[in-house]
Every structure is written in structure tokens, then in C-alpha cells.
Amino acid sequence: MRIAVPNKGRLHDPAIDLLDRAGIHITDGMDRQLYANTVDPEITLLFARAADIPEYVNDGAAEVGITGYDQYREAGVDDVVELLDLEFGTCRLVVAAPEEDDIASVQALSGSTIATEFPRVTREYFDEQGIDVDIVEVTGATELTPHVEMADAIVDITSTGTTLAVNRLEVIDEVLSSSVRLFAHEDVADDPAVSDVSMALESVLAAEDRRYLMMNVPEGDLDAIQDVIPGLGGPTVMDIDGEDRVAVHAVVDEGDVFTTINELKRIGASDILVTEIERLVE
């Protein structure tokens, strides 16, 4: 199976890192290479531009691809389905215009020129609103175009908002919100090999906001302990030889760790350990 992965840019490292944490380690050097082998002899990584990955999957050049939802929408591919939100590369595609123009709504952009790296999504957006605009396609530095009279407004990616602010542009409307997703060709989306990859990645994401708690508890307090641990199917309880205490292990949401530990302490738990979890296959 071939997994298409962004070859450079901001998505490359987090994509490789996520695959790695899912156990899909690269086994041969990949610097400047177009593909890499992994510990699983059945899985090869193909390195392609983020924008091309939906097309790779649509064509069947790769069974599975990792790229931004914005790129998927812009590619306009028919045979590609989304399997999983990988929860990084989070950004918004927005309509933005110079602050000094005080444009109150997108309707005011009727008849104007919009510069973008996303002509298809932009066209769909303005058509849906019934607003007639000219679209100029650029391949980067879109924020510059209103200042050199190439365009009246832009449709571009924003995340922190810094680039828009530096270029004195303000958001008029959101076109879509995006994050990196796992995509597959629809013909193979249900294949066991594809499900295995999807499940492995999902297990890393599921583990990210969970913690593993271990503690010792007086046997008599077990019921009270069980009440405060909203654990995954309840905590695991193990006898400690020759003691009237038991060891309790549980998985809890990261956000609950602080309060849960305080409650456990109060009930009588001791030797409480909190550790990160690499993967959680539910």
C-alpha cells in the first residue's frame, strides 16, 4: 500500500511524526527521495506536494493520502473519501480585504477581483452567494496582491492571523475551515490494510489527550475510588501479594487529571503515577 505524504512545507514533519508514533517507521533514508520504505514491507510512503495528494489518491497512484481538507476541496476529486481528521494543520480559508477599504460584507465585493491559490473553492463560494467576481490565480504571497492593485480582495489561509495583520488585511468572511485529514480512494477505503493504517493513526490521536493513572488503594476504599475514575470500562484492579492494598490502573481524560488526583488522594490512594500513553486502541 502506498501512502502519499507532503514532501515539504509545514505538513511534512507532523505527518511523518504521526506515522512514526503509529508504528509506521521509515526504514531507509528519505532526504530528497520520492518514496520511503517502512517497517511494514507492505507500506511505502510517497512524497508529493500537499496540493497534488488528492489527485494521487484519485488516480490510484496512492491508496491513501495525508493532506489538508482545503487541498482536497480545491482538487475537486470525485473518487476520494475522507477517513479521519488528523487534527493538525488547522487553519481557515477566508475572504480578506484591505482594512482601509472598510468592506462590511462579501456582497460589497460584487464585480471585484479576488486573488487566490484556491480558484476552485473561491469560485464555488462566490457562485453560492450569487456574487459575480473575477478570480486571479497566484501561487503564493497572496496577501501582497491588494497592495499592488492586482486584486481588491483575497481568499487565503489564515491561522494565527499574523500575516493578514502585517499586510493590513481584515477578514470579511470564512470560506471553509481546514485541518489535515487521512484520505483514501473510495474503492479501497474499506480494505483491511487501509483500516489498519486508519486505526493506527486514530489510536495515536486517542492517546494524546488521555493519561494513564496508577496508584495503590486500601482494599476497603475501592468502591469510592471506582466512583471518581470515569475510566475506560472501569479501572483495572490488581492484588498486591500479602497486602491489604490493591493496585489500580485507569485511563482518564487529560483535562480530568488534576481534579481526579485530588479526589483520589482524599479517598486514600497513594503512590499515584501519571504517565502519557503512546497509543490507545479502543
Ligand SMILES: Nc1ncnc2c1ncn2[C@@H]1O[C@H](COP(=O)(O)OP(=O)(O)OP(=O)(O)O)[C@@H](O)[C@H]1O
Ligand atoms: N498558516 C497555516 N497554519 C496551519 N495550516 C496551514 C497554514 N498554511 C497552510 N496550512 C495547511 O498546510 C497545507 C500546505 O501548506 P504549506 O504551506 O505547507 O504548503 P507549501 O509549503 O506552501 O507547499 P509548497 O511549498 O509545496 O508550495 C495547506 O493546504 C493547509 O492545509
Ligand SMILES: O=P(O)(O)OC[C@H]1O[C@H](OP(=O)(O)OP(=O)(O)O)[C@H](O)[C@@H]1O
Ligand atoms: O495566519 P498565519 O499564522 O500568519 O498563517 C497564514 C499564512 O501561512 C501560509 O503561508 P506559508 O507560511 O505556508 O507560506 P507560503 O505562502 O510560502 O506557503 C498562508 O498562505 C498564509 O500566508
Ligand SMILES: [Mg+2]
Ligand atoms: Mg504555504
